[in-house]
Amino acid sequence: MDFSHSPKVEALRQQLQAFFDEHIAANEDAHAAEALAHRDAGRAWTPSALLESLKAKAREHGLWNLFLPQSARVPTGLTNLEYAPLCEIMGRVPWAPEVFNCSAPDTGNMEVLERYGTPAQQARWLDPLLAGEIRSAFLMTEPDVASSDATNIACSIRRDGDSYIIDGRKWFSSGAGDPRCAVAIVMGKTDADAAAHQQQSMVLVPMDTPGLRILRPVTVFGYDDAPHGHMDIELRDVRVPVENVILGEGRGFEIAQGRLGPGRIHHCMRLIGLAERALELLCRRVQARVAFGKPIASYSVWHERIAEARCAIEQARLLTLKAAWMMDTAGNKAARGEIAMIKVVAPSMAERIIDWAIQAHGGAGVSQDTPLAQAYVSARSLRLADGPDEVHRVAIAKLELARHAVREGRGQHG
Amino acid sequence: MDFSHSPKVEALRQQLQAFFDEHIAANEDAHAAEALAHRDAGRAWTPSALLESLKAKAREHGLWNLFLPQSARVPTGLTNLEYAPLCEIMGRVPWAPEVFNCSAPDTGNMEVLERYGTPAQQARWLDPLLAGEIRSAFLMTEPDVASSDATNIACSIRRDGDSYIIDGRKWFSSGAGDPRCAVAIVMGKTDADAAAHQQQSMVLVPMDTPGLRILRPVTVFGYDDAPHGHMDIELRDVRVPVENVILGEGRGFEIAQGRLGPGRIHHCMRLIGLAERALELLCRRVQARVAFGKPIASYSVWHERIAEARCAIEQARLLTLKAAWMMDTAGNKAARGEIAMIKVVAPSMAERIIDWAIQAHGGAGVSQDTPLAQAYVSARSLRLADGPDEVHRVAIAKLELARHAVREGRGQHG
Amino acid sequence: MDFSHSPKVEALRQQLQAFFDEHIAANEDAHAAEALAHRDAGRAWTPSALLESLKAKAREHGLWNLFLPQSARVPTGLTNLEYAPLCEIMGRVPWAPEVFNCSAPDTGNMEVLERYGTPAQQARWLDPLLAGEIRSAFLMTEPDVASSDATNIACSIRRDGDSYIIDGRKWFSSGAGDPRCAVAIVMGKTDADAAAHQQQSMVLVPMDTPGLRILRPVTVFGYDDAPHGHMDIELRDVRVPVENVILGEGRGFEIAQGRLGPGRIHHCMRLIGLAERALELLCRRVQARVAFGKPIASYSVWHERIAEARCAIEQARLLTLKAAWMMDTAGNKAARGEIAMIKVVAPSMAERIIDWAIQAHGGAGVSQDTPLAQAYVSARSLRLADGPDEVHRVAIAKLELARHAVREGRGQHG
Amino acid sequence: MDFSHSPKVEALRQQLQAFFDEHIAANEDAHAAEALAHRDAGRAWTPSALLESLKAKAREHGLWNLFLPQSARVPTGLTNLEYAPLCEIMGRVPWAPEVFNCSAPDTGNMEVLERYGTPAQQARWLDPLLAGEIRSAFLMTEPDVASSDATNIACSIRRDGDSYIIDGRKWFSSGAGDPRCAVAIVMGKTDADAAAHQQQSMVLVPMDTPGLRILRPVTVFGYDDAPHGHMDIELRDVRVPVENVILGEGRGFEIAQGRLGPGRIHHCMRLIGLAERALELLCRRVQARVAFGKPIASYSVWHERIAEARCAIEQARLLTLKAAWMMDTAGNKAARGEIAMIKVVAPSMAERIIDWAIQAHGGAGVSQDTPLAQAYVSARSLRLADGPDEVHRVAIAKLELARHAVREGRGQHG
Incomplete structure (x- = not known):
């Protein structure tokens, strides 16, 4: 369990940090101003030109698709442990990951296509995603059921000749608000009579398929996160060719399990960066303000x-590093306890520190003048997204209880 | 310390509850739809026609200005203890208090004018406020200083002949976004050389006075709370007649102390109503949803x-009732410990329950489909508004420490 | 809901406080010294002579059996609400309640005998208990089962002619270590085939009955609480006449329900007194000590x-006052939600403040030089005694869930 | 930062675990019975014969003085990182560390003598300590001052010819109750006029020096921890030769700083073992008990x-491993932030889990029938011992604030 950075990673980290300082931190106000101008002009759902220009720069610098694990296609890929310090830096600013083509849900979708996609699926969707030319969505959560229990998923995917016909309702479809979003991976049920974890399948659905209708953006504590967006989507009689299924019918749950591990750890790495930034802002603020005759930093409640x-x-x-190391060395399944742990730990940790x-910061803290309110919302939402804390805690507890199952004749040290 | 409702209050409570059920609870969707339509049409800052129509109804039913304490002008006024159960009901829906002309900051401003205003000030501003014809703002908080320490206030109010000239910057000026907002009470410094608590004065400033400029709405966790709004306001060379001072030069701190007690307890009463509603929603939700084979309500973590x-x-x-009773029977000053306590207790309590x-509720909880996210933001903000928790805790602690000051020769039971 | 003290209660309160200050607070060191001398002399289980002398004084002053509710036998009895401020004072010192013959488990046992005892049972046991001549125990908890679920109780009470034969194991039998303890109320099963809540009965068992054997004192965080004690007791072939059953066979659960309400509220009242004392000690200490150049009281973490x-x-x-008022006005059953609430709230509150x-206090806080460590243990234990918090929380939650049971066609305001 | 175990350490770990299982876990009841027998026989302060016999065995197995860092005298010494997994195992049972001659305060005292002692001091005291023939005490804390601020230390060490004369009062002198305790390191002031951190010195005082008087054992939540004990000690006119000073006059603070780092991290390692054991016991208990019709382990509050x-x-x-690694690679001073962090984190963590x-466990949890109550007390006390949490938090905060000191012209990313 060696958490030191290799020289390769350390060099990348320094390069990324320098890029971040020069192009992202320095452009936060400009990015906010652009977004506000778009909104005031009634076109909030327009992608940021600034961000597009930075994407080009990042790609030139080789700071591109860093999230991708090593594979035949990506011989230079990083391990989870190697990616961690890079992902943490990106987490400091909400729009930073996209600059490096490292933003959710595209990363998870790219991993799915990379690992399970057919060559045709990869050519059509993975290549432009890797190039940052299109974006994608992942349609899993449904408004009418507790979606953390995947067996509750109600969206129907029915075979009809050479097509699947999809009917359902999905929401919190993040990224689907972006006009560049070209394809969605849709989770649904192909066989309600199969074993519980073989009923679901995933199919690729181009966003312009007839019958797929974006109803509205769902807001998150008042933020619509335009132009990314968390969309409420209706699928009615949506027809796609059977070749669009990923990995095969009944493999949806299996893909979800594989997809969610890396996605979760990326969220946690970013949250650590976000928490670091919140703590920095806190430390600066309490040293800069005076109340009742002395700097706020001299009150021990702040210590x-x-x-x-x-x-x-x-x-x-x-x-998080341990979980990454476990995933790298023992596999995502063996690391499921550690992944569940950081999924529980990191959002709450960040939420508390940001709070x-x-x-x-007083009023400034809840306002648009600091990144804190939005950071809070992002951490808070991650106590629900990809499964609420309660579900992950049950998973951790069951592993622990199994470890100490009561057997006959065992004493206190078992 | 008798918390029972008198027959008068119980009758009012039932009447108010009936009105609330029929006209407010039943109209929540309609109100949200109207606001959304306004926003989509690019006129988010337009007052709600629905709300105006309900105001007329409430006034007809005598459910009007219930917050007003008994006085010569208001012989039928209620005590704080009597108002508590009524205010709690209103707290369940964020726009409900305005229906009864009981919403902040107008209530506090009306109390100030009622108690300290000259007949001319009352005729010009109090009467239309009591009639619900205009609205008002309270300009206290400044972006550049820790405003919880009133001595930090930097806004200057300079005498020039028969006028005051005001220069400063104020934000979180709630209600100032409303086109009906006609007047602001502005806190500023008239004499930087006076004793610490006699430097400040309050003056009435019509919103259309030249030099007063609304710079932008400040958002609160992504909400702009239009058409009410929390505005960022610049005052540059704003000139008002000296008659606009309230109570006299150097009395600003004194007025603030008097004004904030009732305002704080009203916030707490409303928060209790809000927390009750959140708990109801929670209880219904966990009974309505199934996860992993059983209703969520059967998981003991929810118990x-x-x-x-x-x-x-x-x-x-x-x-809160005890604090109200203290204010009624011993006065706001004697009740300052109790007021500080509920100001600390109620927002945190509500925040936790809403969380x-x-x-x-899962995703629905953070979305616009339940009132919870906005309720959370409202409770969270009240841990900062009217002074952050830390300031109130110091006040409570100092009272307690004084009670047990170490004197010579005292044992463990004092 | 009027929490004011009547003149009668206020007079009693002042009288009790004066007695407490003069005879109890002033004698704490003497009491500790006596106990230590007993222990060093190898007779830790000897009752305190000091305490006996104070009992006589308290009785002379009429400060005796104050816990007793009004009844034919006790026309001057107090309501729960009236007793609250008195019980709170007694709670400041662990041995104080016994001075006034108001200590558990005798109080609960006396209430049982007063309410349900036959005249013969009352003559033999209640009268000497009321006179403070003997003490008693309540044998409910068993080491081998989760006793908070009364249906788990395994102790067998078997009818044999005119006798009952009792076999079982009981522990945490508080007060049974005292040589003056003359009788125990034993909860056991008379009919394992009856309905769940009619299987249990309570019988009176003189402590000197053959077959009843005190195995050892159970310690509580290292304290044995001698000479009171929490004893581990074996009952083997213990034979008592059938007249010793209380209220009748199968009524044990019913008595327990009635007995535990007042017992719980008394614990809570005492905990409030204990918490007040801890806060006083805290306030004095932080004002008396200096660290790193300033009084500890000036560090805002303590504020x-x-x-x-x-x-x-x-x-x-x-x-607690509300719960008392509910018990007085609506009965113990209607107040069961409130009783459960204070049973959850008061021990945790006291525990945290004492901590x-x-x-x-630093090291002094965990030592015998302050009453704090023992106070902590007492509060901590009450999160388990009379049912762990978790059980009471379930009870509260079920009442709440029932209030908001999901029915067809109801909206968000029910 | 590599936390993997080397083969050497892994072999030691397995050997230690096997010894622990065979000789310590299996002997817990026997050890408790011996202690109870001693106490009942009026000789609670007699060392355990069982423990002495196990010491001999451990030494034979080479499981001896494992805490000692590598040095000229101890070429086979372990790094802090290597010692961590071993120390964690020992932490599961309170008397286990002594079996391996790895118990506080001897470990810290041996390190001081090893690093700073003269050859004569080492020959007289270090050698028998390393051999486990004698024990020692560390007299630092004083009852009358906040001792976490070392400048408060009042004990006087006055030069008189070739002697020092010591006068003071020390308490929580752990281990001084043991009849084998032969020497104490005493911290006191040699020069009240020197710079704040050069006023203190440490001198070696044989326990049988005239004027050194053990007043009483201080209890910790009711435990006296005999025969180890936490003693209250008076030093009056205690005379020792000047050769007994360690390192030199005025170096006491410097030694304390060096001594406390390793001591603190050992405490934390042991607490982790203790917390693991508490969690095991918890998991077994909830699976073994049934309440209200189902195993307690099926209630999600326990998940x-x-x-x-x-x-x-x-x-x-x-x-803790990171702190150990920092100490090993960067030195105790550079690791002071990490040491402070684990000193804050580990006791609270263990306290909560044990609670x-x-x-x-219900009643069993607070009783002598599980190791939990004593474990709780041990974790709780470590929130005070070696400096209260508050002092360490200030230290951590000051490092953090310094890192983000407000300078001119810096933006939000510093």
Whole structure:
């Protein structure tokens, strides 16, 4: 379990940090101004020209698709452990990952296509995704059922000759608001009579397929996250060729399991970067403001919180690195306990620290003048996205209980 | 300390509840649809016609200005204790208080004018406010200083002949986004050389005074709360007649102290109603959804939270009633400890319960499909508005420490 | 819901406080010294002579059996609401309640005998208990089952002619270590085939009955609480006459329900007194000690805790008073939700405040030089005694869920 | 930062675990019975014969003085990182470390003598300590001052010819109750006029020096921890030769800083072992008991806690390993932030998990029938021992604030 950076990774990290400082941190106000101008002009769902220009730059610098694991197609791919410090840097600014073509849900979708796609599927969708030319969505969550239990999924995928006909309702389809979003991976049921985990399949659905209709953007604590968006989507009599199924009928649950591990750990790495940034902002603010005759930084209630924050970040980072190392060395399945742990730990950790940072900033903390309110929402939402904390805690607990199952004749040290 | 409802209050409560059920709860979707239509049409800052029509109805039913304490002008006024159960009902829906002309910051402003205004000030501003014809703002918080320490206030109010000239920057000026907002009470410094708490004054500034410029709406976790709004306002060379000062130069701090007590307790009463609603929604949701083969309500983690929520609401309500009773019987100054306590207790209590309700709702909880995300933001913001929790906790602690000041020769029981 | 003290209660309260200050607070060191001397002399289980002398004084002053509710036998009895402020005072010192013959488990046992005992049972056991001449135990909890679920109780009570024969194992039999303990109320099963809540009965068992054997004192975080004690007791072929059953066979669960309500609220009242004392000690300590150049009281982390403590105590007291008022006016059954709430709230509240007080005291806090460590243990234990928090939370949650049961066609406001 | 075990360490770990299982876990009841027999016979302060016999065995197996860092004297010494998994195993049972001559305060004292002692001091005290023939105490904490601020230390060490004369009062002198305790390291002031951190010195004081008087054992939540003990000690006119000073006059603070780092990390390693054991006991208990018709393990409130516990242990262990690695590679001073972090994290983590385990066990949890109550007390005390959490949090916060000191012209990403 060696968490040191190899020289290769350290060099990449420095290069990424320099790019981040020069092109992203320095452009935060410009990006916000562009988005506000778009919104005021009634075209909030227009992609950012600034971001597109930075994508070109990042690609030139070789800071592109860093998330991709090593494979035949990507001989230079990084391990999860190697990607961690890079992903953490990107997490500091919500729109940064896209600059490096490392943003969800495209990353997960690209991994699915890379691992399970047919050559035809890869040619049509993976290549332009890797090139950053199109974007994609992942249609899993449904408004009418507890979707964390995948067996609840109700969307129907019915075979009809050489086609599948899809009927259902999906929401929180992130990225589907973007006009560049060209394809969705849709999870649905192909066989309600199969074993619980073989009823589901995933199919590729071009966004312009007739019958697929975006009803509205779902807001998240008041944010619509345009132009990315979390869309509410109706699928009615949506017809796609059977070749669009991924891996085969009944393999949807299996793909989901494989897809979600890396997706979750990326979220956690980004949250650590976000928490670091919140703590920095907090530390600067309390040193810059005076209340009742002394700097806020001299009140020990803030020492308590800063110390708790530092302890929590350090611990969450180490656990995330361990989970990454487990995934790299023992596989995603063996690492499922560790993945569940960081999925529980990182969002709560970030949420708490960001909340303290907000409190330190007073009104500015909840406003658009700091990145904190949006950061909070992002951490809070990740206590629900990809399964609520409660579901992951049950998974962790069941592994633990199994480890100490009560057997006959065992004493206290078992 | 008798918290029972008198027959008068019980009758009012039932009448209000009936009105609320028939006209407000039943109209939530309609109100949201109207607001969305306004926004989509590019006129988000237009007042709600629905709300105006309900105001007329509420006034007809005598459910009007219920917040007003008894006085010569309002012989039928209610005590704080009497108002509590009414205010709690209104708190369930964010736009409900305005229906009864009981919404902040107008309530506080009306109390100030009622108590300290000259007859001319009352005729010009209080009467139309009481009639619900105009709205008002309270310009206190400044972006550049820790405004919870009122001595930090930097806005300058300079005498020039028969006028005051005001220069400063104010934000989180709630209600100033509303086109009906006709007047602001502005807190500023008239004499930087006076004793710390006699430097500030409050003056009435018509919103159309030259030099007063609304720069932008400040958002709160992504919400702009249009058409109410929390505005960022510049005051440059704003000139008003000296008659517009309230109570006299150097009395601003004194007015603020008097104004904020009732305002704070109203917030707490509303938060209790909001928390009750969140708990109801939580209880319904967990009984309506199934995950992993059984209703979510059968998982004991939810029993833990529901029980904690019920305990917390009951306790916060009782403490709020005690604070109200203290204000009524001993005065706002004697009740300052109790007011500080509920100001600390109620927002955190509501925040936590709403957060659990969000968690129980999954994605719906953070979306516009439940009132929970906005409710969360409202509770969260109240941990900052009117002074951050930390400031109130210091106040409570100092009272407590003084009670147990170390004197010579005292044992463990004092 | 009027929580004011009547003149009668206020007079009693002042009288009790004066007695407490003069005879109990002033004698804490003497009491500890006596106990230590007993222990060093190898007779830790000897009752305190000091305490016996104070009992006589308390009885002379009429401060005796204050816990007893009004009845034919006790025309001057107090309501629960009236008893609350008195019980709170007694709670400040662990051995104080016994001085006033108001200590558990005798109080609960006396209530059972008063309400359900036959005249013969009352003459033999209730009268000497009321006189403070003997003490008693309540044998309910068993080491081998989760006793919070009364249907788990395994102790067998078998009819044999005119006798019952009792076989079982009971522990945490508080007070059974005292040589003056003359009788135990034993809960056991008379009919394993009856309906779940009619299987249990309670019988009176003199402590000197053959077959009843005290195995050892159970310690609580290292304390044996001698001479009171929490004993581990074996009952083997213990024979008592059938007249010793209380209320009748199969009525044990019913008595337990009735007995435990008042017992629980008394615990909570005492915990409030204990928490008040811990907060006082904390406030004195932080004002008396200097660290890193300034009094500990000037560090705002302590302001946070002191304020939280004050808020928590106030709220717990109000909720306890409400529960008492409900018991008095609507009966113990209608008040079961409120009783469960305070049973959950008060021990945790006290535990947390005492823990802070310990932290403020450094090493002294965990030592015998302050009452804090023992106070902590007492609060902590009450999160288990009379049913663990989890069981009470389920009860509260079920009442709440029933209130919001999902029915057809109901909207968000029910 | 490589946390893998080397083959050497893995072999040691397995050997130690096997010894632990065979000789320690299997002897817990025997050890408790011996201690109880001693106490009942009035000689609680007699060392355990069982433990002495196991010491001999451990030494034979080469499982001896494992804590010792590599040095000229100890060429086979382990790094902190190597020692961590061994120390964790020992932490599962409170008396286990002594079996391996790895128990506090001897370990810290041996390190001091090893690093700073003169050859004569080493010959007289270090050699028999390393051989496990004598034991030692560390007299630092004083009852009358906040000792976490070392400048508060009041004990006077006055030069008089070739002697020092020591006068003071020390308590929580752990291990001083043991009749084998032969020497104490005493911290006191040699020069009240020197710079703040050069006023203190450490001197070696044989326990039988006239004027050194053990006043009493201090209890910790009711435990006296005999025969180890935490003693209250008076030093009056205690005279020792000047050769007994360690390192030189005025070097006491410097030694303390060096001594406390390793001591703290050992405590944390042991706490992790203790927390693991508590979690095991919890998992077994909830699977073994039934309440209200189903195993307690099927209630999801326990899943929440088990998962939280597992997450907390994993994180605390990783942070402790990181701190050990920092100490090994960058030195104790550079690692002071990490040491402070684990000193804050580990005791609270263990305390919380043990508290849950107690709750799962009901009455048994607070009793002598499980190791949990004593484990709780041990974790709780470590939130105070070696400096209260608050002091360490300030240290962590100051490092963090310095990292983000506000300078001119810096933006949000620094």
